[in-house]
Amino acid sequence: MRRVAVVGVGSSRFGRRDDANLSELAFEAVKPAMDEAGVDSKDIGFASVGTVGTWYEEPLPAVVVAEYAGLNPTGLVRCEAACASGSGAFKVAHQSVASGESEIAMAIGVEKMTEVDTPTTIELIGRAGNYLWEFENVGITFAGYYALYASAHMAQYGTTEEQLAMVAVKNHKYGAMNPYAHFQKEITLEQALGSPFVAWPLRVYSCCPVSDGSAAIILASEQAAKKLTDTPVWVKAIGTASDTANLSKRPDYLGLRATMQASKQAYERAGVSPTDIDVAEVHDCFTIAEILAYEDLGFCEKGSGGRMIEDGETYIGGRVPINLDGGLKAKGHPLGATGCMMIAEVTRQLRGEAGKRQAPIKNGLGLAHNVGGTGHYCYVTILGRE
Numbered sequence: 001m002r003r004v005a006v007v008g009v010g011s012s013r014f015g016r017r018d019d020a021n022l023s024e025l026a027f028e029a030v031k032p033a034m035d036e037a038g039v040d041s042k043d044i045g046f047a048s049v050g051t052v053g054t055w056y057e058e059p060l061p062a063v064v065v066a067e068y069a070g071l072n073p074t075g076l077v078r079c080e081a082a083c084a085s086g087s088g089a090f091k092v093a094h095q096s097v098a099s100g101e102s103e104i105a106m107a108i109g110v111e112k113m114t115e116v117d118t119p120t121t122i123e124l125i126g127r128a129g130n131y132l133w134e135f136e137n138v139g140i141t142f143a144g145y146y147a148l149y150a151s152a153h154m155a156q157y158g159t160t161e162e163q164l165a166m167v168a169v170k171n172h173k174y175g176a177m178n179p180y181a182h183f184q185k186e187i188t189l190e191q192a193l194g195s196p197f198v199a200w201p202l203r204v205y206s207c208c209p210v211s212d213g214s215a216a217i218i219l220a221s222e223q224a225a226k227k228l229t230d231t232p233v234w235v236k237a238i239g240t241a242s243d244t245a246n247l248s249k250r251p252d253y254l255g256l257r258a259t260m261q262a263s264k265q266a267y268e269r270a271g272v273s274p275t276d277i278d279v280a281e282v283h284d285c286f287t288i289a290e291i292l293a294y295e296d297l298g299f300c301e302k303g304s305g306g307r308m309i310e311d312g313e314t315y316i317g318g319r320v321p322i323n324l325d326g327g328l329k330a331k332g333h334p335l336g337a338t339g340c341m342m343i344a345e346v347t348r349q350l351r352g353e354a355g356k357r358q359a360p361i362k363n364g365l366g367l368a369h370n371v372g373g374t375g376h377y378c379y380v381t382i383l384g385r386e
């Protein structure tokens with residue numbers, strides 16, 4: 001397998017995007033990625049489009065996105081892995097280059113979720129677990145799934161509502177510095193704790209918004225990358241794992257087994273450990289999800305994720321800065337776009353291009369952790385400058 005580098009990234013503004021259709025939204029990420037890499041559509045040998053695609057009118061989204069962007073690749077595929085669809089698209093594009101099938105490939109993540117109303121969105125996402133057993137029989141929502149994890153973690157380890165709220169405060173702080181973020185405003189701990197409950201113990205400020213957005217990544221072989229850029233960011237490893245559709249078949253609600261397995265693969269393949277990571281993007285669709293990620297990725301001991309945020313260890317200047325773009329919580333979570341946007345943010349951090357949100361880079365290593373569903377899928381990608 002050949003070495004593969006990220007040579008260009010691009011992203012749209014996240015939020016409610018009534019001003020753009022699906023193809024236009026995707027192009028907002030595609031064009032800056034190609035401009036940054038110094039390539040045009042004829043150079044792209046393979047394209048993959050990550051999108052869930054139940055919210056909008058296009059039944060074949062990859063085709064219309066590629067057509068609008070002027071892409072005529074030798075290969076085109078749509079990838080679906082729920083909220084991790086963007087990371088699935090990135091993995092497929094990476095494989096195309098690593099295998100020698102193409103010299104340059106593009107991964108595009110896009111979602112336009114606001115085409116339907118909020119109750120419909122809640123139903124569609126609620127169906128994403130085990131439909132007959134959990135949605136039809138129990139009527140659980142996506143917030144309800146993560147509320148189970150939050151309440152179990154609180155009961156087992158003493159995690160508090162205040163610690164959950166601290167995740168929201170941190171991510172809004174950095175989202176306020178990110179011009180691409182859905183929510184560009186800081187909040188206080190009191191505001192977070194004073195917001196209404198959605199599914200106890202999760203409140204409004206515990207939950208990511210429903211967003212539209214896109215992100216694009218251009219990957220190149222080592223030979224091509226050296227011609228295109230002086231600042232390649234290398235794909236060190238990608239770890240993948242999945243778990244049961246039915247939550248009742250999982251051993252407990254104290255962590256995501258898929259994250260533990262995917263991260264173990266990624267660390268071993270890259271030859272690094274959690275302590276080597278300079279900066280990370282983790283999947284914080286709900287505040288408890290970020291705390292679980294701290295533990296499942298090995299950034300702290302099991303049960304101490306709440307103390308990690310309380311001690312400020314995931315801020316800039318802490319042990320491992322996390323979600324410095326605002327995370328899903330403040331940046332937004334257009335499902336198919338999230339994985340590619342995470343990789344774009346880690347790339348910018350490793351290149352020292354994050355401005356006020358820049359983390360100290362000592363080892364030249366960053367990590368992107370993208371979960372689909374409630375741990376149904378997981379991709380852990382490790383990137384490095386060398």
